[in-house]
Amino acid sequence: MVVANQVLERGGRVLVLDKASFCGGNSAKATAGISFPKSQEDATGSFRNDMAAAGGSSAALSEILGRNSLPDMSWLIDKFDLNFAVVAKHAGHSHPRTYRNGDGMPGMTITYALIQRIEKVAEVSDRARIVTKAEVSRLLHRAGNVVGCEYQKFGRSSKEYGPVILCTGGFAAVGPGSLLAQFRPDLLKRPTASAEHCTGDALKLGQEVGAKTLDLEWVQLHPTGLIHLDEPDAPRKAVAGEMFRLAGALLLDASGERFCNELGPADHIIEAMATRPAPFWLCLNTAASRELQRQCRAFTRRRLMKCYSSGRELAEEMRIPVQKLVEVHDAHAEAFRRTLRDAGSKERPSAASTASTAEAPAEGPWMGLDGRHSYDEVSGKLGFGKCDFKNVLVGSRVPDETFHAAQVTPVILYCSGGLGISAQAEVLRQDGSPIPGLFAAGECTGGVHGKLALPGNSLLDCLVFGRLAAKSACRYIFGEDDEFRPCPIPHEGPAGTFEKAAGHRRPAMASFDQPESYELVLDDAAPRQDLGAVWMQARQQQTYMSLHPNLPGAAVWHLLGGNHCRSAFAAPAKDILHADLIVEPFDSEEILESSANTLGKKVSFKDESLLAFASTRPSPTEPNTQVLKRESVKVSYLLVQQAAKLRRARKRLAAFLIKNGFSPDDVNKMKTRYLGLSRTFALHEAAKQDDALMVRLLLYFGADCSNKDSSGRTAYDYVKAKPADEEVRRLLEKYGRQQSAWHRSRCKSTAIESADDVGSSI
């Protein structure tokens, strides 16, 4: 989403394709926050040193991460009005520099702010589009240049043209045949914190066009994945972020012993866990849970955590004597007391109260983190002794103290490796040269963090390299001189070079999604597919015409002319009129209109002379092109009429969607409120409003009758009590039933037989 916003800011047009039903990815799950250095000196000094110590990252990429982080964070905060009020020192960082907002959901806050901006632009213009449930399956390439991508939605394949920026996240979704199975088979039995989209698609797509990958074996785990009380073996788990341990939570093993520095690096904690008896418990005393009240309540509601009214109750559940808990807390409090003494603080943990914090240069007998010494024997013996404490509880209070506790286990969190990228976020080939037209950012890239990303640095990576990738893609289109040019045209110049767009300034609404090259190869055997491709080709003419205003009729010619297109028009008329096949029909209509103007003839659509003219006029650029048959022209004229009807339908539907707070981009996109607790769909809304026309249109444009709202009801459930002859009920009954067949046969428009069925009331 950083990429999309940055492209818009640079004057480009952007299409966001997301295979999930909502664009949020793992980014929305981040709870620790986003890290950035506190000053430019920190950026180039200790921040980089911390990164190098943790993961041994590529010097060039980590330098960029540090150098760009401050300006990029200012961009994020200023442009999206974000507020990161809380800062914490997470393991591996030598200073507190991981920021989050007060509500403890920094990933969601950042991601939603970015998405909302794109959605707003998409509502009012065509500069941005978001298509969800659209899985990119292939990169389109020509002579070594990436010129677009192909994606699948509802079983239908579509192509889009322009530079491609891959941001598909990591590959931490477990399963046989996954990249994880290939590179880290030892982790296959581990649960994962990643959503199911994390299948490493960018890596597969990139490798198909010769991209190099690196460090794929570096997969990071998180020590505190939460075990669900009812589904302990679920392969996907939520995570209790480090903030729980920062607030003072203790980690205990099955015998109730502490076994590590809770604030130590994740890999140390996980190593220690491997030597101790499971299950492991994350225990928050009253003060600690009060600090994270919202999160504790949410986890308790989801049965990932439990509230115990006393230490006795907790001990009983852990099957250990309460005295064990008392002793463990006392030993911990003692280490804290000594650390305070070193700091010369007056604060003492007493029997009557819990003490709050100590971040002092402890001088204890054990080696601590950051070059300090620790008094905590448990963690000190392992070489990473605890020196920082918060909300410490003395043993005597344990039996009557309220606790929040959860069983935890290490889960797969993050993939450090990925596609090799340059300092400009260009995807690199095996030989280190960039693949023109292909960029990448975020978790799908490798080399930024080395083998281990510090907490909060992965979101920073998305921000910094996301902006860089967007800027590079825009430069690829607009050039250093900021002049618009189409994607490279391999047959007009050596691979990887640009055509010099002499004399053409960037159009007000610059577009990068249409190449000038006519790379569509239509398949005579598949006329339905052909037609879609013809209209796709039509869309490309907009760019062509803007760049070649002196070639009259070129657009019309390419729209209707050419051997391949002819085979498409030879398809039976009923197939051609299948509205499903009309790709962006309105663009095509505009093209015809503008072509007419280019020709200097005042013609209306009803005037067939334009089409006849196009059919008989040889193309100035392709003199060998055969002349179209007149019948084909008529068929295309019908298509234009059809397009006008659909255009009106679409406008009415868009108005309905916007008025009711839905995105006009996708009729199946749900509207959520109250942090996702309330969810509904446009079809439900139209059914509730008894709006038969909108129900009809929604069905026509692909609304899924099986969608259920937050109360578990389909749209039909809201109208089934109505009389049988009521139109809304009739429609949902009839098409709802047909729709499953439609989904199976992968053909959207069987839901309503023809466009006339929809358009009759428009």
Ligand SMILES: Cc1cc2nc3c(=O)[nH]c(=O)nc-3n(C[C@H](O)[C@H](O)[C@H](O)COP(=O)(O)OP(=O)(O)OC[C@H]3O[C@@H](n4cnc5c(N)ncnc54)[C@H](O)[C@@H]3O)c2cc1C
């Ligand atoms: C539970 C959890 C907590 C975390 N907490 C933090 C934290 O506090 N701080 C931090 O810095 N990092 C954190 N991380 C790591 C961080 O969230 C991720 O590294 C980061 O969000 C990755 O962002 P991304 O944009 O690369 O991928 P994602 O945010 O995962 O987005 C990838 C998107 O690509 C889409 N996609 C994938 N394949 C395709 C395809 N073929 N076609 C179309 N779309 C596709 C997906 O549907 C998804 O929407 C956490 C990770 C997890 C799992």
